[in-house]
Amino acid sequence: MGFYAKLKRIEGPPHNTEQVFFGAWVTLEDEKGEEVTYRIVGADEFVPQKNWISVDSPMARALLGKSLDEEIQVETPSGRKELLLLKISYRHPETS
Numbered sequence: 001m002g003f004y005a006k007l008k009r010i011e012g013p014p015h016n017t018e019q020v021f022f023g024a025w026v027t028l029e030d031e032k033g034e035e036v037t038y039r040i041v042g043a044d045e046f047v048p049q050k051n052w053i054s055v056d057s058p059m060a061r062a063l064l065g066k067s068l069d070e071e072i073q074v075e076t077p078s079g080r081k082e083l084l085l086l087k088i089s090y091r092h093p094e095t096s
Contacts, residue, residue, distance in 0.1 A: 017088065017090055018067055018068065018088065019065055019066065019067050019088070020040070020063045020064055020065060020066045020067075020085070020088055021040075021064065021065075022040055022041075022042075022055055022064075023039075023040060023041070023090060024039070024040050024063075024088055024089065024090055025037060025038070025039050025087075025088070025089040025090070025091070025092065025093055026038055026039075026040070026063055026085060026087065026088055026089075027085075027086045027087035027093070028072065028083040028084065028085060028086060029083065029084045029086050030081065030082075030083055031081075031082060035086065036051065037051060037087075037093055038051045038052070038053045038059065038060075038063075039051065039052045039053070040053060040054075040055050040060045040063065040064070041053070041054065041055065042054070042055060043055060043056050058074050058075055058076070059074050059076075062074040063085070066085055067085070067088075068085055068086070068087070068088060069084065069085065069086075070084075070085050071083070071084055071085075072084070072085055
């Protein structure tokens with residue numbers, strides 16, 4: 001008997017768009033005041049050049065379930081980073 005994963009297609013934004021879930025575009029601010037925007041995508045969809053990060057990545061795991069103005073701490077290869085969650089969107093930032 002094998003293991004079968006149940007896949008669920010996500011269509012449209014979640015009911016609570018004030019929290020970070022799969023598919024979100026999130027804008028963060030680092031300790032230097034610099035901003036960066038990421039999109040949380042499936043493990044097979046990540047594209048570093050577009051800042052599309054895997055839902056399984058440490059950054060995405062630190063963001064999931066968070067709300068606006070929350071501080072996020074994430075371990076990176078260069079050490080622990082503290083970030084502020086500035087914006088959550090479920091539409092591409094250029095079309096929002």
